[in-house]
Amino acid sequence: MAKTAYLFDPVYMEHRTEWGHPERPERLAAIDELLRKQPYFTELVRVEKMIPDIKYIEMIHDPDYIARAKREIEGGDSYFDSMDTSVCARSYEVALYAVGGCLNMCDCIMKGRARYGFCAVRPPGHHAERNYAAGFCIFNNVAISARYVQEKYGIERVAIVDWDVHHGNGTQHSFEGDESIYYMSLHQYPYYPGTGSDSEKGFGSGKGYTLNLPMRMGSGDEEYIQAFEDFIIPELEQFEPQIIFISAGFDAHANDPLSAIDLGSDTFYKFTKLLQDVARSYADNRIIAVLEGGYDLEALADSVERVIQAFVEE
Numbered sequence: 001m002a003k004t005a006y007l008f009d010p011v012y013m014e015h016r017t018e019w020g021h022p023e024r025p026e027r028l029a030a031i032d033e034l035l036r037k038q039p040y041f042t043e044l045v046r047v048e049k050m051i052p053d054i055k056y057i058e059m060i061h062d063p064d065y066i067a068r069a070k071r072e073i074e075g076g077d078s079y080f081d082s083m084d085t086s087v088c089a090r091s092y093e094v095a096l097y098a099v100g101g102c103l104n105m106c107d108c109i110m111k112g113r114a115r116y117g118f119c120a121v122r123p124p125g126h127h128a129e130r131n132y133a134a135g136f137c138i139f140n141n142v143a144i145s146a147r148y149v150q151e152k153y154g155i156e157r158v159a160i161v162d163w164d165v166h167h168g169n170g171t172q173h174s175f176e177g178d179e180s181i182y183y184m185s186l187h188q189y190p191y192y193p194g195t196g197s198d199s200e201k202g203f204g205s206g207k208g209y210t211l212n213l214p215m216r217m218g219s220g221d222e223e224y225i226q227a228f229e230d231f232i233i234p235e236l237e238q239f240e241p242q243i244i245f246i247s248a249g250f251d252a253h254a255n256d257p258l259s260a261i262d263l264g265s266d267t268f269y270k271f272t273k274l275l276q277d278v279a280r281s282y283a284d285n286r287i288i289a290v291l292e293g294g295y296d297l298e299a300l301a302d303s304v305e306r307v308i309q310a311f312v313e314e
C-alpha cells in the first residue's frame with residue numbers, strides 16, 4: 001500500500017453558507033463518512049489543520065485583499081465580493097485553516113512522509129483571484145500551495161491539473177506569465193466563469209504553459225479520457241513536473257446538479273492512475289489533490305474514494 005495522506009478537520013465545516021447553497025458543510029461529512037468505512041482508512045497518514053503564515057497567502061493575494069476579507073467577513077457580511085460567495089462570521093478563519101492545512105500537506109509530501117495526499121478542505125479555491133473572491137472561493141488553496149513548494153523546497157516545475165467542471169480562472173491568472181507552473185484545465189465550456197477558451201495559452205515567458213481543454217456539454221468518460229491521453233499526459237511528460245497538484249473538483253460527475261458533463265466515479269480513478277504514471281517518472285511520485293467543487297453528496301464521496309483508492313493501491 002502506498003503511503004497516502006489525508007487532511008480533514010471538523011473546522012472546515014464551520015464555514016456555513018446560506019440555506020440551499022450547494023457548497024455546504026455536508027459535502028465534507030459525506031466524504032469523511034465514506035472514507036471511514038474503507039479498510040485502508042486507519043493506514044492513512046493524518047495531516048492537521050493550521051493557521052498559516054500570512055506571507056504565504058501574500059504570494060498569491062494582495063495584502064489589502066486579505067485584510068478586507070478579514071474585516072468584511074468577520075464584520076458579519078453574508079456574502080463576500082460576489083453574491084455566490086456566501087460566508088458566515090467564521091469563514092475567514094476557516095479559509096485560513098484551509099490554506100494552512102494544504103501547506104501542512106505540502107510539507108508531509110515534500111518530506112516523504114507520504115507519496116500522495118488528499119485535502120478535504122473548504123472553502124474551495126480555484127476561482128479566487130488576486131483581489132477578489134468568486135465562485136464560492138476566498139483564498140486560492142492550490143495556487144498558494146504551488147508557490148509554497150517553490151519557495152520552501154526549491155521545486156522548479158509544478159504542474160496543476162484542474163479537472164473541476166469549471167475553469168479555474170484564479171489559478172490561471174496567478175501563473176499565466178510563468179513558465180515554472182503549468183496550469184492545465186478541462187472544463188465545461190462555455191460556462192461559468194466564462195474564461196478558459198483554448199486560445200488562452202499564457203503569455204510572455206509563460207506562453208505555452210497554460211492549457212485549456214474546453215469540453216462541450218454532454219461530454220462523458222470517453223471524451224475526457226481521450227483529452228487526458230491526447231493532451232494532458234503528453235504535455236506533462238514534456239514538462240517533467242517535480243510535483244503534481246490536482247484541483248480536484250467532482251462537479252463533472254453525471255449526477256452533479258451544477259454541470260452538464262457526464263463522468264462516472266470510476267473515471268476519476270482512471271485520471272488518477274494516468275497522473276500517477278507521470279508522477280512516478282518525474283515527480284518522485286508526489287501528487288497532492290485538493291478538493292474544489294462537487295455538489296451531489298453521494299457522487300462526491302464516491303468519486304473522492306475512487307481517487308484515494310487509486311493512491312493507496314499503488
Ligand SMILES: [Zn+2]
Pocket residue numbers: 164165166249251292293294
Ligand atoms: Zn466547479
